[in-house]
Each structure stands twice: as C-alpha cells, then as structure tokens.
Amino acid sequence: MGYLTLILICQLLGEIVARLARLPVPGPVIGMVILFCGLLLRRGIPEGLETSGGYLLRILPMLFVPAGVGIVTHLDVLRRSWAAFGGAVVVGTALTIAVTGLVMQLAVRHRAKTAPADTA
Amino acid sequence: MTGALGPLWTHLSATPLLWLTLTLVAYQGGGWLFRRSGCHPLLNPVLTAVAALVLALKASGTDYRTYFDGARFIHFLLGPATVALAIPLYREIDLIRKAFAPILVSLAAGSLTAIASAVGIARLFGGERIILLSLAPKSVTTPIAMGISEQIGGLPSLTAVSVVLTGIGGAVFGGWLLDRLRVHDESARGMAMGVASHGIGTARALQWSRSAGAFAALAMALNGLLTALLLPVLAGPGAVGETQVSRRAPGPQ
Incomplete structure (x- = not known):
C-alpha cells in the first residue's frame, strides 16, 4: 500500500514538472524518471515496491484495452482509408522492428568484438 | 430485450x-x-x-x-504502471550502461524509420494529408503521440487509434519477425519492441525476459522524447506531401 502511494506520488510530481516546464512529455514518463533516480540514490529496490510495481507490470497489457476499444469511434475513417492505414501500421511497424532490432544487434556485437577491454 | x-x-x-x-x-x-x-x-x-x-x-x-x-478505472492504471517501468529499468542498469552507444544508434535509426515508413506508406496508398499527419507519431506512447499529432495538425483521436493498432501489431508479429531475422540478442529484441510498439510492445517484451522488458521500457521513453522533438521540425512546411500539391487533401472536414 505504501509503495502504491509512492508510485502515485512520483506520477503526481511528474505531472507537476511536465506542466511547469511545459515539456511535451506526459507526466507518467517523467514520473518513471523520478522513480528511477530515486532507486539510483537508494541503490536498491525495496521489496514492497517490487510487489506492487510487479503487479502493475503483470497486468500492463490489459491496461491498453480501453484505449484500444476507442477504435469504434473511427470505424468510418478506417473503412475509407483502410489501405493507407493498414499498410502504414503493418508494414511500417514491421520495418521499424526489423531496423531497430538489426541495428542494435549489429552494434552490440560490433562493440563486443572491438572493445573487449571495456569489461576487463 | x-x-x-x-x-x-x-x-x-x-x-x-x-x-x-x-x-x-x-x-x-x-x-x-x-x-x-x-x-x-x-x-x-x-x-x-x-x-x-x-x-x-x-x-x-x-x-x-x-x-x-x-x-x-482500468485506463487510469496506465499512469502508475508507466511509473513502475522504472523497476525493470533499474534492475538492468548495468546492461544498459554497457550498451549506451548501441542504444543511441538503434534508437535514432528506429525512430526515423518509424516516422518515414508510416508517412511514406500511407502516402503510397493515397492517404489524405490529415491521415499522414495523424499516422506520423504512431510508434510513440499514446499521450505523447496525441500531443504531437495536435501540434503538427493531425487528428489526435485518430492518432490514438493508430498508436494502439501499431502496439497490437508489434505484439502480435514482433517476436515472429525478430526470430526470422535471427535477432536473438535480448537487448536488441527489447529495443525493437520499445521503439516500434511503445507500451504494448514493452508489455510483450516483459513476457519474454526481464532484460528485453527493461530495454523496451527505455526505448519507449527515449523514442517518445526523440519523436516529440523531431516531428514538429520534420512536419514544418514542405515535409509531408507538399511536393505534390495536387495530391493534398482539401483540408480537414
């Protein structure tokens, strides 16, 4: 319970920072940064936070369902330009996953090959 | 009844x-x-x-x-759950610190691919200008994407739909695609899901492994920041579909 409060406080602080600094980033993302900095300072994850946070993360996929159902309000636009929409979503997303994944894997391997002294 | x-x-x-x-x-x-x-x-x-x-x-x-x-009531929990992503992020801090340069390089490549492919493909299929602008930030987490969409002249609610579809799409075929491409490195799989499919991709990556989930959460946050900075600049005069004036939509209804 205490740690759920802590999570909400981080989110609230995030909202305040986002508003005051007029950042284009939503409050929860800044809240994540705040909690992350807190963990860095504390040098560890409290057990209770692991439990409450872990629960939220386990149900995370479900939390997108209400926003997803919002599709019903745009069925007419989707029907009119389904090719543009579907093409961009399916092909565009596949391309993005492929490019990001391949570049990251190449870069990680390249680094491991060229700079083994880094870890020593 | x-x-x-x-x-x-x-x-x-x-x-x-x-x-x-x-x-x-x-x-x-x-x-x-x-x-x-x-x-x-x-x-x-x-x-x-x-x-x-x-x-x-x-x-x-x-x-x-x-x-x-x-x-x-369910939707509300998205905020606290996003904050809680700091936990897997912190857990993998050593891995992330070691991969700093690869993260930045793949983030830049992925972020630009996401924007260019969304706009380019929609235009290829004859999408109206307002649809292109609404689709441009589709790989970014919903609240950021809606803000960007509004700023560059898209329809925020249509953007929300494209964001969710992009997330679901990535969650549905992302793992399969990465297997085909032989991307087996957990950090690379996480980055790909986070950059392309934001929170829904991150939720999927968390089911694969802790480190894939951590990299996805990081990628999602960084891509949100980068796209918010990039798109308003890219969408300035002449960036989207302006070269073919005749193909421009008559404007939002």
Missing part, C-alpha cells in the same frame, strides 16, 4: 460496473484462448479483448463514452 430483461439492461448499462467487468472478462477470456492455442501470436489477448468489446458495443448499441465510463 423484452420482458424483465429490458429494465434490467437499462439499469446495468447505466452503471460503470458492467463495462468495467466486461473489460476484465474479455481480457481474461482472451488470455485463456491465447494459452489454449499454445500462445499463437494472432490470438494476442489485447487484440481478442478489443475485438470482442467492439462487437459487444456494436451489438448492444452502446456508445464509446458509456463504455469508457466504466473502463476508465
């Missing part, structure tokens, strides 16, 4: 409880189907739940506002 069912329906459909419960039921039913099918990617629980609920709304003639009255 005849006899006693009529008044009962009128009563139930007016309380937030009905659609809140149905959302939970739809998601758990989707999860059950997913496991029964041996985790077939096309039976992604988010996808099944959304489809089932859309059908239920259509069949019962319920509008989205009534639905959201109940479902907003």
